[in-house]
Structures are given as C-alpha cells and as structure tokens.
Amino acid sequence: MKTTPxxxxxxxxxxxxxxxxxxxxxxxFTGINDEHMAVRQRAGxxxxxxxxxxxxxxxxxxxxxxxxAVNDVRKLFDGKVQYSCLPNGRGGIVDDILIYRVDAQxxxxxxxxxxxxxxxxxxxxxxxxxxxxxxxxxYNASDEIAQLAIQGPETMRIVQxxxxxxxxQMPYYTFKKTEVAGIPNAILSAxxxxxxxxCEIYVAxxxxxxxxxxxxxxxNDCGLKNIGLGARDTLRLEMGFCxxxxxxxxxxxPLEAGLGWITKFAEGKDFIDRPLLERQKAEGLKRRLVGxxxxxxxxxxxxxxxxxxxGTIIGHVTSGTMSPCLKVxxxxxxxxxxxxxxxxxxxxVIRGKAVKAEVVRIPFV
Numbered sequence: 001m002k003t004t005p006x007x008x009x010x011x012x013x014x015x016x017x018x019x020x021x022x023x024x025x026x027x028x029f030t031g032i033n034d035e036h037m038a039v040r041q042r043a044g045x046x047x048x049x050x051x052x053x054x055x056x057x058x059x060x061x062x063x064x065x066x067x068x069a070v071n072d073v074r075k076l077f078d079g080k081v082q083y084s085c086l087p088n089g090r091g092g093i094v095d096d097i098l099i100y101r102v103d104a105q106x107x108x109x110x111x112x113x114x115x116x117x118x119x120x121x122x123x124x125x126x127x128x129x130x131x132x133x134x135x136x137x138x139y140n141a142s143d144e145i146a147q148l149a150i151q152g153p154e155t156m157r158i159v160q161x162x163x164x165x166x167x168x169q170m171p172y173y174t175f176k177k178t179e180v181a182g183i184p185n186a187i188l189s190a191x192x193x194x195x196x197x198x199c200e201i202y203v204a205x206x207x208x209x210x211x212x213x214x215x216x217x218x219x220n221d222c223g224l225k226n227i228g229l230g231a232r233d234t235l236r237l238e239m240g241f242c243x244x245x246x247x248x249x250x251x252x253x254p255l256e257a258g259l260g261w262i263t264k265f266a267e268g269k270d271f272i273d274r275p276l277l278e279r280q281k282a283e284g285l286k287r288r289l290v291g292x293x294x295x296x297x298x299x300x301x302x303x304x305x306x307x308x309x310x311g312t313i314i315g316h317v318t319s320g321t322m323s324p325c326l327k328v329x330x331x332x333x334x335x336x337x338x339x340x341x342x343x344x345x346x347x348x349v350i351r352g353k354a355v356k357a358e359v360v361r362i363p364f365v
Contacts, residue, residue: 004049005146005208013226020229021113023050024105036233036324039196043152043205043225043229045215048200049208052116052142054123056107061137065099067271068123070254070265076101081173082260085254086122087273091280092250093257095119098191098241100175101328102202108187112244116142126272146208148215150200151235154222155198155350161218170199181214183207195234195239195363196334235322237330240291240362246302247289247318247332255280257289287315288340291362294329297357298348305349306333306357314339317348325365 001266010017015026026047038044039135056065065073071084072277080101086094094117100108111119124134125253132138150159156168163180167188170176175189180201187202203211216224233243242248242257254263265278300320309313320331331348339346342361347354 002050002332004047005205006047006148006212009212010047010226015226015228016268017120018229021050025050025108026226026228028230029226032228032230032234033324035227035241036234037222037224038225039152039194039227039231039235039265040325041140041152042223042251043150043154043158043198043219044225044226044231045219045230046149046151046227047147048149049146050113052111052113052119052140052146052150053145053147053202054109054111054120055139055141056109056123056137057139058105058131058132058133059136059189060130061105061107064127064132067130068126068270069099070259070271070273070277071099071264072266072269073099073101073107073262074249074266074269078103079174079176081175081189083173084336085259087254087271087277088120088122088250089272090250090271091253091276093248093254094122096244096248096259100187100189102177114245116140144205146203146205146211148211149192149194149198150199150201150215150219151192151194151227152196152225154224158215158224159188159201162214169197174209180224181211183210186211193241194235195241195365196235220360232320234324237319237321237332238323238363238365240332240364242289243319243334252289252334252354253277253280256285256287285337287334288337289318289332289334291330291364292346292348292357293326293360293364294331294348295345295356297329298350299329300333300348300350300357306335307347307349308339309345309347311347311354312347314346320348329346329357330364331357332362 041335069084098110170190180186306315317333
C-alpha cells in the first residue's frame with residue numbers, strides 16, 4: 001500500500017486510516033460531522049496527494065485536449081482552470097478531470113486517484129494520433145507531487161500568511177505559480193471539492209514537510225483542522241458534486257450525469273463520442289442523475305433501489321448520506337427521465353421498505 005508525504009502526520013494525529021485507491025489514507029480524525037462543520041464554518045486541510053497529475057506539452061497540446069476532453073479547452077487562458085471529462089468512445093466517462101493552462105503549450109491534468117493508470121493508458125493511446133509520446137509531450141508526474149486542499153471560509157486568510165503576493169481575492173477556478181511557505185513555483189489553485197471556498201496547493205514531494213509545518217504554524221490560531229476522506233465525501237455530496245466510481249463511470253454519459261454544461265458541441269471541436277452524444281441529446285435521455293431529499297426518516301446509501309410511488313423500480317442510489325448541515329438524508333441517483341423533474345415524488349427502498357423522498361435541485365445547501 002502506498003503512502004503520501006503527509007502520512008506520518010496523520011498517524012501522529014491519531015487518524016483512522018483506511019486503504020483508498022491503493023493508498024493508506026485518513027478517513028476521519030475527530031469525527032465526520034465535526035470535521036464537516038469545521039470546513040463549512042472555518043477551515044480544514046485535506047491530504048489529496050493521492051490524486052494524479054499528468055502534464056501535456058507541445059505545439060499540439062490544445063488540439064489534443066480538444067479531442068480527448070468534452071469541454072472547450074480553447075476557452076482557457078494562462079492561469080485558468082477548467083472542469084471537464086474524458087469520454088471513452090462508448091458513450092461513457094473515463095474520468096472527470098481538471099485542466100490547468102500554464103501557457104499555450106503547457107497544460108496540467110489533475111485526475112482521480114483510482115484512475116491514474118487507466119487515464120494514463122487512455123491518454124497515451126490517444127496521443128499517438130497527434131504524435132505525442134509518453135515521457136516527452138505526455139508526462140505522468142503523479143508520484144512526484146504532494147497536494148493539500150485547504151477548504152473553508154477562513155482558508156485564504158490563512159494561506160495569505162504563507163504567500164508574499166496577494167492571493168486572497170483570486171477568482172474561482174484560477175491558479176498561480178507562486179511562492180508558498182518559501183517554496184518557489186508552487187501551484188496555488190482557487191479550486192476544491194467542498195463548495196466552501198478555499199484552495200489547493202501543489203508542491204514537489206521533497207517540499208511537503210515544509211508546506212505542512214508552515215501551514216500549521218499559522219493555521220492553529222485560526223481554527224484549522226485536519227479533515228479525512230469521510231467529511232470530504234459528505235461535503236461534496238451536499239454540493240451535488242459527482243464522485244467517479246459512484247455517480248459517474250464508464251457506463252454513464254456526461255449528459256445523463258448532468259454534465260451537459262461542460263459538454264461543448266462547439267464548431268471545430270471534434271471530440272471523442274461527439275456524434276454519439278449529439279444523437280443522445282437529440283433523441284432525449286432515458287435516465288438522468290438527480291438529487292433527492294428524504295421526506296420520511298431514512299438514510300440513502302449507494303446501491304439502494306429507487307422506486308416510483310406505485311412501487312415500480314426506476315433507478316438506483318449512487319451516493320447518499322445524512323447531511324451534517326441539513327440533518328436529513330440526501331442522495332443522488334439515476335432515475336427514469338419521467339421522474340427527474342424537481343418536486344417528483346420517489347422512494348428509496350431501505351431494507352425492503354419504500355421510504356418517501358423528493359427530487360430536488362442541487363446543491364442541497
């Protein structure tokens with residue numbers, strides 16, 4: 001099992017450690033609800049060094065990314081980040097990713113931890129079409145980079161103390177290569193997976209200890225807390241953010257998953273699966289990913305069946321939890337399109353019993 005440069009700190013802080021995507025990772029420190037509310041109200045730090053980082057470089061980098069990703073990478077400018085996904089050629093999703101444009105010939109892709117090898121294989125196979133080779137135009141730096149996500153309303157006030165230039169007012173989904181905690185050329189990105197504001201910081205593995213020590217030297221007095229994977233999941237679910245392997249995978253299309261807003265059928269953009277997705281859009285979807293809130297008492301869980309009021313099974317839960325903020329069960333799941341409109345009455349089948357729920361708009365909070 002792999003470890004991250006911060007693993008020893010998690011152990012020292014008595015985290016409950018689990019295996020995740022081949023890594024030993026902290027699932028919780030003081031409790032999921034406590035950590036969740038700390039991020040919503042103040043600030044929390046997540047070790048996300050298990051995520052993958054792949055560089056795409058060269059004169060055909062933009063053309064290549066326009067082909068392999070559904071969003072329009074041509075809209076990016078230096079210092080801008082874009083959420084996108086990689087279609088698999090069969091109408092499904094290889095992975096959902098972030099694309100960072102450093103300059104016109106240099107991009108960084110941030111990919112999900114469990115998909116690094118799959119993504120790398122897919123990208124290098126596609127790269128051959130553009131004369132892009134592994135180790136040159138395409139480079140997998142996943143094992144060389146440490147990453148911390150600091151999230152919550154107090155985050156940028158804390159992080160500003162580590163930076164010599166102004167960073168508190170960075171626009172959402174932008175980044176800077178800048179000095180952080182005395183570390184030159186760190187990537188400071190106004191992104192995150194919680195909806196609570198904050199940033200993500202990328203440094204070389206050898207600089208991880210320096211970043212950690214500096215962050216806590218200023219963060220302790222500001223109520224900064226360690227946060228595990230458990231609260232990361234409840235935070236993202238309250239915002240309705242998709243989790244690969246639960247809400248999206250190789251069998252779900254971006255349109256079914258509510259990711260039409262990143263699927264750009266722009267002129268001159270010939271991306272993988274474009275004809276298939278255009279046809280799906282024109283013909284109409286048979287199912288959609290929706291958010292729902294429990295009306296009756298119950299906690300939805302991944303894999304539970306979803307039913308119509310008459311008991312007909314119409315789909316399944318992909319993610320579910322008891323919302324720490326709302327104190328009610330919430331979830332996401334695929335349902336037949338006829339039941340996807342907000343306000344639709346559905347039920348979650350929990351231990352053989354149909355428990356009432358209502359389709360709602362996301363985010364939940």
